[in-house]
Amino acid sequence: MPKVVFHHHGDTSTVVEADAGSNVMRAAVQNGVAGIVGECGGQAMCATCHVYVRESHLGALPPISEDEEEMLDCTAAPRDDRRSRLGCQLTLGEGLEEVEVDVPGAQL
Amino acid sequence: MTVDTTEARPIPAADWVTIPDLYEDPYPIYQRLRAQAPIHWVPAVNRYLVIGYEACHAIELDQQRFSADEAQSLMKRSMGHSMLRKDDPEHDVERKAYGGVLRPKAIKQRWEAVFDRNYATYAARLRAAGPGADLVAEFAAPYAAENLRVVLGFSNATQQDLQRWSQTLIDGTGNYADDPQVWAAAERSSREVDEAVDEMLPALRAEPDGSLLSVLATSGMPLDSVRANLKMTIGGGLNEPRDALATTVWALLAHPGQLASVRSAGRWSDAFEESIRWVAPISMYPREATRDTELCGMAIPRGARLGVVVGAANRDPGVFADPDAYDVDRPRKPHLAFGGGNHFCAGAWIARASVVSIALPRLFAQFPGLRLAPSRPATIGGWVFRGVLSLPVHWD
Numbered sequence: 366m367p368k369v370v371f372h373h374h375g376d377t378s379t380v381v382e383a384d385a386g387s388n389v390m391r392a393a394v395q396n397g398v399a400g401i402v403g404e405c406g407g408q409a410m411c412a413t414c415h416v417y418v419r420e421s422h423l424g425a426l427p428p429i430s431e432d433e434e435e436m437l438d439c440t441a442a443p444r445d446d447r448r449s450r451l452g453c454q455l456t457l458g459e460g461l462e463e464v465e466v467d468v469p470g471a472q473l
Numbered sequence: 474m475t476v477d478t479t480e481a482r483p484i485p486a487a488d489w490v491t492i493p494d495l496y497e498d499p500y501p502i503y504q505r506l507r508a509q510a511p512i513h514w515v516p517a518v519n520r521y522l523v524i525g526y527e528a529c530h531a532i533e534l535d536q537q538r539f540s541a542d543e544a545q546s547l548m549k550r551s552m553g554h555s556m557l558r559k560d561d562p563e564h565d566v567e568r569k570a571y572g573g574v575l576r577p578k579a580i581k582q583r584w585e586a587v588f589d590r591n592y593a594t595y596a597a598r599l600r601a602a603g604p605g606a607d608l609v610a611e612f613a614a615p616y617a618a619e620n621l622r623v624v625l626g627f628s629n630a631t632q633q634d635l636q637r638w639s640q641t642l643i644d645g646t647g648n649y650a651d652d653p654q655v656w657a658a659a660e661r662s663s664r665e666v667d668e669a670v671d672e673m674l675p676a677l678r679a680e681p682d683g684s685l686l687s688v689l690a691t692s693g694m695p696l697d698s699v700r701a702n703l704k705m706t707i708g709g710g711l712n713e714p715r716d717a718l719a720t721t722v723w724a725l726l727a728h729p730g731q732l733a734s735v736r737s738a739g740r741w742s743d744a745f746e747e748s749i750r751w752v753a754p755i756s757m758y759p760r761e762a763t764r765d766t767e768l769c770g771m772a773i774p775r776g777a778r779l780g781v782v783v784g785a786a787n788r789d790p791g792v793f794a795d796p797d798a799y800d801v802d803r804p805r806k807p808h809l810a811f812g813g814g815n816h817f818c819a820g821a822w823i824a825r826a827s828v829v830s831i832a833l834p835r836l837f838a839q840f841p842g843l844r845l846a847p848s849r850p851a852t853i854g855g856w857v858f859r860g861v862l863s864l865p866v867h868w869d
């Protein structure tokens with residue numbers, strides 16, 4: 366089963382497993398992971414599922430779509446040019462069996 | 474959470490709740506209901522009202538159990554079958570057809586300049602009306618209507634047409650009393666919108682302009698759906714920014730300390746988000762249970778007509794401390810005023826751009842000494858749609 370590691374501010378982290386075909390936002394919301402909201406249910410419309418992907422996983426990510434690109438300019442925490450992504454656009458499974466992300470300090 | 478059980482508590486009935494009382498001031502009613510249970514059967518509105526934050530949020534995220542495609546929907550009768558009354562995958566197809574029209578990139582490239590121009594037009598109208606003028610009638614309503622008219626692509630209509638269409642179609646959607654005059658007005662508007670749409674589509678196919686109608690004209694969406702979605706968006710895209718704007722101005726004028734803090738740090742977004750938490754412009758929207766199920770430990774029968782009362786959820790004391798206070802400094806938590814899940818408001822960024830980035834900062838900068846009219850208090854009302862109805866203001 367695909368696995369997501371959420372690193373929180375300080376030294377804590379949450380590890381969750383999710384079905385293939387799910388995504389990083391849904392994995393967080395279904396497991397009550399703090400700091401990921403996902404208001405729009407994954408339509409790249411709200412920017413409240415922002416995550417910073419850890420360097421070692423950047424190569425495995427799908428490209429940033431036009432919708433995701435404009436929404437990444439609307440995040441509450443500052444955008445990181447390399448590491449910022451929308452959790453709802455990171456589909457798990459095929460090619461992304463495991464991913465580690467830092468949870469931003471704010472989503473709203 | 475999705476396990477259906479037979480041990481759920483029954484839902485209490487609240488036969489003392491009336492529509493006029495809800496219209497006048499729903500919040501004391503929610504308080505009284507909340508003390509008893511997060512869900513009640515309310516005969517006056519013929520629905521189960523879901524008032525708890527957790528319960529409302531759970532419904533938004535679960536279209537398998539709670540369908541937006543309500544049987545006997547007054548909205549379908551008034552406006553046709555739009556995406557707002559469909560579930561995925563049918564909903565998703567139509568939502569995708571809206572493309573980028575209401576999204577941040579188009580707002581920056583196209584609509585900001587329009588909102589800018591409209592601000593100038595209606596600020597001048599407010600100024601000409603002079604101190605004592607009603608900020609809702611002279612500014613907020615025509616500003617919201619003209620913005621929407623351009624974004625939707627009705628170059629063959631006026632902002633007054635948009636206001637009339639919006640109000641009469643909404644009145645049809647809320648016509649629980651089955652008043653024939655209300656239906657007649659809604660049907661007239663519905664026909665007028667159909668004619669306006671039919672006239673615009675070929676023109677916009679020939680000369681696309683980035684408006685919603687222009688994008689839908691080449692999307693392959695069936696004509697009936699184009700018409701229904703336009704009516705829904707006319708109903709859902711005018712009153713809400715108008716009310717959010719007027720309620721925010723009213724709240725700030727009534728709390729001068731908070732206004733000072735908002736002004737000095739440009740915290741217009743905080744002021745706006747707190748205002749739609751405090752008085753949600755759309756306070757209730759419907760869903761229907763697809764099977765016998767359980768929510769927050771309570772038994773919901775299949776076919777139950779639910780009212781998701783985000784106006785109450787936004788004042789749930791379990792989530793928001795001292796929830797009845799307008800407080801721009803409260804810790805930011807997700808409010809439900811834009812809904813959530815697959816029907817999350819498609820116009821949220823349009824509302825924010827027109828109200829937060831343009832109207833609020835400019836009004837307070839360009840009308841120095843803006844204040845409530847001392848002898849004519851603002852009026853507030855509404856249940857399903859709630860907001861400031863009139864807001865007489867003075868300035869220096």
Ligand code: HEM
Pocket residue numbers: 556557558568575621624705706709710711713714717749753754755758759809810811812813815816817818819820821823824
């Ligand atoms: C502060 C202003 C606004 C508020 C509070 C608001 C609120 C909402 C809510 C609560 C819903 C979901 C209803 C449900 O799930 O049944 C919704 C949906 C929608 N809103 Fe807004 N709205 C606002 C402004 C706008 C504007 C300006 C537009 C258009 C330009 C708009 C277009 C829509 C559309 C098209 C939908 C349907 C989305 C779907 O079914 O997927 N809204 N809005």
Ligand code: FES
Pocket residue numbers: 390402403404405406407408409410411412413414436451452453454
């Ligand atoms: S959940 Fe809204 S953008 Fe990802």
